[in-house]
Amino acid sequence: MSLALLTGRVEALVPGTYTAEAQGMMGPVPVTVTVTDREITMISVGPNRETPGVGAVAAPMTASRMVEEQSTAVDLVSGATLTSRAVVAAVEKALTAAGEDPKAWRRTVPIPTEIRKETRTVDLVVVGAGSAGMIAAVAAREAGLSVLVLEKADFSGGASGVCTGAFLVPDSHVQRELGILDDTPEKFERDLLTWGGASTDPVTVKLYSENAGLAVDWLIAHGVRFDTQSGLVRPQGSETPRELTLRGGCPEYAQRLRTLTGESGAEILTGTKVEGLRIENGRVAGVTAKNGRRGVEYEVSARAVLLATGGYGANRATIEEAVAASIDKNGKHPNEELLSAALYGGVVSADGDGLVLGAEAGAARDLGNAATVRWDGLEVLPGTGASLKRANQAVLPLGSILVNREGERVVNEAGPDDAILAAQHRAGGSLFLVMDEGAFGSFAAALKGRGLTRETLDGWIRANEAKTAPSNAESTISEEGASNGVAGSVATATAPTATEAAPAVSESAFAPLIVRGTTLEEAARRAGVDPETLAETAARYNGFVLNGKDDDFGRPASAMTSPLSLSGLVYILEEKPRYATTQGGLIANGRLQAITPEGAPIEGLWVAGEVARGALGQAAVPGTNLGWAATSGLTAGAVIADTLKREAAKNTAAVTTGGANAASGADTADTEAPSAPANSVKLPESEPLPVTGPTPASALDRHDANPAEGPSARDAALDGSR
Ligand SMILES: Cc1cc2nc3c(=O)[nH]c(=O)nc-3n(C[C@H](O)[C@H](O)[C@H](O)COP(=O)(O)OP(=O)(O)OC[C@H]3O[C@@H](n4cnc5c(N)ncnc54)[C@H](O)[C@@H]3O)c2cc1C
Structure with missing residues (x-):
């Protein structure tokens, strides 16, 4: 709808194309704005240095909102407000050049006063579209579940879209093809326990170490690329060279996961914040969520809810709570002084929503050592x-x-x-x-x-x-x-x-x-x-x-x-x-199910990624955060699918034998069994579970593999220092 129609304005712009720029987070953000005498018909954002995966994604999004709403008073893209503001400021400069007072374009499109209610029913609702959430969604889809992913930011990715991309690949095909033949889950487990210290949870560590290689193989088979040219790095805290960097860094990684999630048939609703859990008969049975911009409130019924909401680094109050909770025997928090002076380098979305949601269902949490300061x-x-x-x-x-x-x-x-x-x-x-x-x-x-x-x-x-x-x-x-x-x-x-x-x-x-x-x-x-x-x-x-x-x-x-x-x-x-990621979170059992302080599993509630505490203890070996998010996401997808299928089978058996009524929701699951497993996720407390998807014949892109090169120069440098 044109602004003139909406407001009755008669002022005319001088038709044409105008360019302007304004300061963003990392430098100038240029825009080109095309107008008729009364409408903005196009805004394009020129090359800029805004953060890949955040600002660079948000800038065109802000531009299209302005064209759609014929206003410069649009909602800034959450998670990238500085870049969004720069786009708005640049467009207003262009409108001034086109002969208009930009104030006339600051028209707020009223947020719908009537909230529309929508209901959905799925097998699995994933809260948070970072790497853990998206990988879980794909794995669950491949195992036959219907999946809805809810993401509060206006774009998916979370920390997984902006991170550096150091990724540990223990016991994977890619590690073996790069010449490291003797790494084992046991060695990795030992490193995690040693490096993470007392607050590392042996059960979660086992789950991580036994499935980390499978997760890397799964990612490669699904088109995620690693930069193998300079060989494997041995990071501090790691017995063996196991670190690679994601090709194209985390922005390319997140993009690949977005594509995979879309192709898998899982639906992602962005700009939709999960605000509560639905609890029925003591079981987590879905979520309530809201998209304020669209004026929609969602009631989602689900047989399983996966919290994959990332960390709590952006929430200073929770950081302080963590600091206060982990006083050592001398009455001091070992990290306190470091943390109080540290810069925050994470994403704004990491504000601990998962902890609050988990608490609604009585989930236990341990905020651990708060954050690793670098x-x-x-x-x-x-x-x-x-x-x-x-x-x-x-x-x-x-x-x-x-x-x-x-x-x-x-x-x-x-x-x-x-x-x-x-x-x-x-x-x-x-x-x-x-x-x-x-x-x-x-x-x-x-x-x-x-x-x-x-x-x-x-x-x-x-x-x-x-x-x-x-x-x-x-x-x-x-x-x-x-x-x-x-x-x-x-x-x-x-x-x-x-x-x-x-x-x-x-x-x-x-x-x-x-x-x-x-x-x-x-x-x-x-x-x-x-x-x-x-x-x-x-x-x-x-x-x-x-x-x-x-x-x-x-x-x-x-x-x-x-x-x-x-x-x-x-x-x-x-x-x-500085710190970017947090260490503690919700406590899970060996099947990634959230548990109460007494250790009882909470029916219907699972956790994955940075919100799940335990695998990384007090300090994360560099590259383990991404590895953990991927491994726990993949494992959660597989274990939830397995659990729901077992529950459905049990209920069917109960019905056919005249027992209690089957739990609702089974009708939404695909009835086909998952395709024959190529690998099995190993869980400490259960039978092996199927992970669908091929194992890569060769984990390496042959063009950049150079096994002969072995550890990088940096690795050699670090080796020499230990
Ligand atoms: C700058 C930086 C560099 C890093 N570099 C590395 C590295 O090189 N190697 C490494 O291993 N790790 C690194 N990390 C850490 C790593 O990126 C994270 O630990 C990991 O990506 C977490 O993945 P996740 O899926 O658990 O969370 P995220 O990727 O953060 O995703 C969580 C998602 O949940 C969404 N969400 C939260 N609450 C709600 C809600 N109520 N409703 C709906 N959605 C919600 C968020 O918006 C977000 O999109 C880095 C982190 C940062 C910030």
């Missing part, structure tokens, strides 16, 4: 941290060191993450990564695909230069010199000024601490790091590189292959503690 956060927005894990790894062997504010090295930079975190904590919560220009080029390149680019970093550097008001022309650095990526290049003194060259970050915009200098001293001064001590530290470190031996912290020679070049540009960046 040291490698870049504060991209106040309080928000992006992971620098991959970028740090890329510069480790090159000209780079970590120092404290006093300019001293404090740790073996190639050492275990928890040792670096402890050093960072002792240093007052920040470490400063000092890089020469060659290292910085590799650092920026490694951020590609993570929503951060060289341009973003350069924009922040210029914004910081503008804020610290360079005292003379010599301190202004040439763009050419700054971007050529060549170690040792000397900047010219006649470069454009910082403010002239800062289109992406305005002076007032927030910028994390990242600076550069034509000398080490200049960079140090800008970063607030002691310049004299830093100069001594760098000279001493370069001596270690020359001798192939770090006398101070034992950084292995393989992790210091080139000195910190002092003849060219120097970059310094502040790294702060």
Whole structure:
């Protein structure tokens, strides 16, 4: 419907196509807007650097809402409000250029006052369309169940759509094809129990370790791709090389899962928040949910409900509750200080809804150690941290060191993450990564695909230069010199000024601490790091590189292959503690069924993914979160299908023998038995269960497999440090 028809407005736009841009989360978001004299006919969003899997998905969604509603006062896409706001602001600029007062377009389309009720009946309702939920939905569909997936955000994916993509592949075909033949579920189980500590649940760990390889094989058979080129990595806490990265990272992973879910015949309703559980005769019998935008309330009857709602990291109150609940014998929470200072780098949807829903049915929970804090956060927005894990790894062997504010090295930079975190904590919560220009080029390149680019970093550097008001022309650095990526290049003194060259970050915009200098001293001064001590530290470190031996912290020679070049540009960046995922959650039994505090299984209620506590204990081995989400999702899909079929068979038998009436809902399940199993999910408390779907003949895409290469350079570096 046109705005003119809706409002009676007669003002005319000047027909045409207009372009404009506004600042998003990671840089400018450009739009092209086509209008007639009274209607917006098209809005397209141009190339931008918004976070893949979140902002990049939300931007076109916001644009189509504006065209649909002929208004700029549309609902922002939940989970990506900054990007949505940027699209709206850019469109309003374009409308201004078209001769209209943008205020006239801020017309709120009334939320339907009459709420429509809809009822649905399915075998399984999955709450949350992250990786655990979508994989469970596909597995359940393949086993013959009817499935409805409800997702509160406007797009599916959750944390699984934005994560880094490190994925543990123990005991899988892909691991064997990459030359690791001796990994076993028992070894993986041992690692999980050791690394996770006392709060690891042996039953859940067993379930994870016995099915992790099957889950990886299942994913590959379903078209999920891993980047196998640089071989397997052995992460900290892992006895064996078992880590691969998802090809295309988590955005591609989530996209593949969306496609699979759609193809499986499971229905996904996005923008639909599950608000309550339906409990009948002591059994969880469905959910209530609401889509506010459409004005629909759903009453879903289901024989099984799977909570796959992700973590609770975005809910500060629950984090604090977790901290308070896990006081050690000295009356202190081991993670408390770290967590209070840590940036949050997860998704806003991870606000613990699953815990609240579980509580309605009396489900027990253990919030565990709250969250694993990592040291490698870049504060991209106040309080928000992006992971620098991959970028740090890329510069480790090159000209780079970590120092404290006093300019001293404090740790073996190639050492275990928890040792670096402890050093960072002792240093007052920040470490400063000092890089020469060659290292910085590799650092920026490694951020590609993570929503951060060289341009973003350069924009922040210029914004910081503008804020610290360079005292003379010599301190202004040439763009050419700054971007050529060549170690040792000397900047010219006649470069454009910082403010002239800062289109992406305005002076007032927030910028994390990242600076550069034509000398080490200049960079140090800008970063607030002691310049004299830093100069001594760098000279001493370069001596270690020359001798192939770090006398101070034992950084292995393989992790210091080139000195910190002092003849060219120097970059310094502040790294702060961050967390993205949470450790605790609802307690499940060995069949992933939620249980009461007394240990009784709650009929009809299952859990999977980050909301289910136990497999990862106090600290997650890197790559285990995604592995757990996939494994528990696949297992949940299979076990729910098995349970419902057994219940249906029992009820049929009871009816034919004149017993009690069969439970409702069996009519909605496909009557066919699942196709012959290629693998079996192994459950500690039950018979083996079928997982449908082929085992990959070859887990590898032959073009990028390179078994001969073995563990990566990083792996070698880490090995040397342990
Ligand atoms: C930045 C970042 C990097 C990471 N990197 C890695 C990595 O490299 N390796 C690794 O192993 N792990 C990593 N993780 C952790 C990993 O991504 C998560 O643990 C995992 O994806 C969780 O999957 P999930 O399906 O349980 O939850 P999610 O993927 O978060 O999905 C949960 C979904 O439930 C929805 N939901 C919640 N409440 C409701 C409700 N009431 N109604 C309807 N829907 C609801 C949410 O909107 C969300 O879409 C990373 C996490 C982040 C944030």
